[in-house]
Amino acid sequence: MRVGLVCPYSFDAPGGVQFHIRDLAEHLIGHGHHVSVLAPADEDTEVPDYLVSVGGAVPVRYNGSVARLSFGPAVSARTARWLATGAFDVVHIHEPFAPSVGMIALRRSEAPVVATFHSAQERSRALQVAYPLVRPGLEQISARIAVSEDARRTVVEHLGGDAVVIPNGVNTRYFADATPNPAWQGTPERPTLAFLGRLDEPRKGLQVLMAAVPAIRARYPGLRVLVAGRGDLAAATAQLGEHAAAVEELGAISDAEKAALFASVDAYIAPQTGGESFGIVLVEAMSAGTSVIASDLNAFRRVLDDGGSGFLFSTGDPASLADTVLRTLGDPAERGRRRAHAETAVRRFDWDEVAARILDVYAMVTAHGSQPSTGWLRRLFGPRSAP
Amino acid sequence: MTPAEIALLVLAALVVIVLALSSVARRLDRLHRRETRSRATLEAQLVHRAEAATALTESDLLDPASALILAEAGWRAAVTAPRLLGEDGADAAEERGLAESELTRALRAALGPAADQEQWATTPESSQLLARLATASYRVQLARRFHNDAVVQIRRIRRNLLVRFFHLAGRAPLPQTFEMDDELTVLDPSSGTSPSSAG
Numbered sequence: 169m170r171v172g173l174v175c176p177y178s179f180d181a182p183g184g185v186q187f188h189i190r191d192l193a194e195h196l197i198g199h200g201h202h203v204s205v206l207a208p209a210d211e212d213t214e215v216p217d218y219l220v221s222v223g224g225a226v227p228v229r230y231n232g233s234v235a236r237l238s239f240g241p242a243v244s245a246r247t248a249r250w251l252a253t254g255a256f257d258v259v260h261i262h263e264p265f266a267p268s269v270g271m272i273a274l275r276r277s278e279a280p281v282v283a284t285f286h287s288a289q290e291r292s293r294a295l296q297v298a299y300p301l302v303r304p305g306l307e308q309i310s311a312r313i314a315v316s317e318d319a320r321r322t323v324v325e326h327l328g329g330d331a332v333v334i335p336n337g338v339n340t341r342y343f344a345d346a347t348p349n350p351a352w353q354g355t356p357e358r359p360t361l362a363f364l365g366r367l368d369e370p371r372k373g374l375q376v377l378m379a380a381v382p383a384i385r386a387r388y389p390g391l392r393v394l395v396a397g398r399g400d401l402a403a404a405t406a407q408l409g410e411h412a413a414a415v416e417e418l419g420a421i422s423d424a425e426k427a428a429l430f431a432s433v434d435a436y437i438a439p440q441t442g443g444e445s446f447g448i449v450l451v452e453a454m455s456a457g458t459s460v461i462a463s464d465l466n467a468f469r470r471v472l473d474d475g476g477s478g479f480l481f482s483t484g485d486p487a488s489l490a491d492t493v494l495r496t497l498g499d500p501a502e503r504g505r506r507r508a509h510a511e512t513a514v515r516r517f518d519w520d521e522v523a524a525r526i527l528d529v530y531a532m533v534t535a536h537g538s539q540p541s542t543g544w545l546r547r548l549f550g551p552r553s554a555p
Numbered sequence: 556m557t558p559a560e561i562a563l564l565v566l567a568a569l570v571v572i573v574l575a576l577s578s579v580a581r582r583l584d585r586l587h588r589r590e591t592r593s594r595a596t597l598e599a600q601l602v603h604r605a606e607a608a609t610a611l612t613e614s615d616l617l618d619p620a621s622a623l624i625l626a627e628a629g630w631r632a633a634v635t636a637p638r639l640l641g642e643d644g645a646d647a648a649e650e651r652g653l654a655e656s657e658l659t660r661a662l663r664a665a666l667g668p669a670a671d672q673e674q675w676a677t678t679p680e681s682s683q684l685l686a687r688l689a690t691a692s693y694r695v696q697l698a699r700r701f702h703n704d705a706v707v708q709i710r711r712i713r714r715n716l717l718v719r720f721f722h723l724a725g726r727a728p729l730p731q732t733f734e735m736d737d738e739l740t741v742l743d744p745s746s747g748t749s750p751s752s753a754g
Contacts, residue, residue: 307585311697311701311704329707330704332696528694533701
């Protein structure tokens with residue numbers, strides 16, 4: 169099958185959507201499909217050979233954070249050329265209503281369009297404003313996919329209609345096979361906790377974890393909190409005083425280091441306060457075999473099977489977090505039980521499973537795809553045809 | 556303003572109106588073509604599902620009573636119930652939907668809850684039959700959702716008074732959503748999960 173994937177966000181600063189598209193593309197190619205990815209990327213950014221750049225991206229404030237998007241006549245022309253030369257059986261556009269290359273591809277594609285919605289929001293101003301403009305584009309989409317129940321609700325509320333839920337994929341085996349790093353492994357006296365994410369983005373919740381550190385240290389004076397991610401750690405630990413000694417900075421880490429970190433620590437803490445639609449990091453941590461302690465956001469509840477494969481605490485509440493951490497560290501038997509459940513629960517997020525479901529969707533929109541157009545004038549004035 | 560200028564303005568306004576109307580007509584045409592395709596896909600997937608169910612009855616996996624009921628329901632859905640591609644419209648679709656719902660219920664009763672379905676996947680052949688049914692029923696859920704999505708969009712546009720007044724939908728019949736009970740959880744032994752539960 170010839171598949172064209174369209175990514176609205178720039179590959180210069182890859183994030184969740186870009187990784188999803190990269191993994192999907194590589195998985196489909198591995199299964200013998202022809203795949204081309206159209207995305208913004210600067211000339212000096214190193215990109216895989218299946219990626220076609222529409223040119224550089226402009227940082228724009230969109231949907232509550234700054235995204236690097238591409239638009240304009242040159243982008244439009246390049247998109248048209250990509251569609252024409254690609255001769256795709258299906259065009260799969262991610263976040264089609266981000267004002268970027270996806271929106272352009274949507275209007276120009278002759279092939280059946282599949283769209284994946286990644287973001288979840290209570291009330292998306294961006295979508296509300298865009299609604300009248302995107303209406304005709306919406307009709308071009310033959311199949312809608314949402315990556316989570318929350319993303320699906322966002323689609324239903326803002327666009328009407330429905331979407332099928334197909335979760336994000338994770339290379340679970342990559343994380344399951346990771347080798348632990350002894351430097352990050354905890355002992356009963358010196359347990360290790362891990363945090364991963366932008367340090368200066370309040371939504372990622374580092375401040376919640378930091379506020380919980382003193383209470384955890386009261387029981388475990390040797391506690392080590394390993395903080396990985398870009399940002400200014402000194403600012404985050406300024407309030408902690410002597411407890412700052414428990415916090416170790418890892419800085420930005422590679423994928424391999426991330427897998428090793430999850431395979432090593434006693435628990436991974438996900439204190440996010442909102443804006444999470446899925447929680448792919450939780451699945452990665454579960455795959456690597458660590459216990460997951462997460463805020464009880466809807467998205468996290470679902471990934472953790474309502475606490476069946478991890479531990480939940482009240483979102484944004486440091487006391488509840490400290491409590492949950494102490495409970496988790498103090499009960500190895502329960503931890504083992506939930507980890508065992510997690511091990512089977514993550515299988516539904518594996519790329520093998522996820523890509524097969526996406527291919528099912530492709531099959532449904534292409535099955536009778538190449539029907540010649542009779543022309544709209546004939547429908548208006550021609551003889552009555554079979555329905 | 557001279558009469559010539561007025562005539563020019565009127566002409567320009569007419570051109571704009573005609574362009575706007577034809578753009579709606581074109582949108583509708585595109586949607587109707589999408590709906591025809593999605594209906595054909597749905598029809599094909601329903602038949603696949605009925606065949607997968609019938610294949611299950613031909614194995615000696617099920618008890619004879621379940622097999623008989625399932626075979627009967629499969630036969631009705633795949634052969635005797637009206638097709639979705641004919642011109643009979645709403646009544647036919649409704650009758651077909653009832654037949655398909657009955658097949659779903661027969662499958663639910665014959666297979667039992669997903670948690671208990673491990674017992675069927677004892678041989679490679681039976682695992683294969685279950686996997687085939689799991690895929691087919693998941694695809695029916697997909698196809699039906701995508702089809703109804705197209706129908707809802709067409710009906711919304713066609714409710715518009717201007718669209719009705721100018722007959723912008725031409726002679727295309729008003730499509731109907733396809734209603735059936737497709738809630739079916741089949742354990743797919745090849746992946747250890749049940750895709751149809753998350754549809």
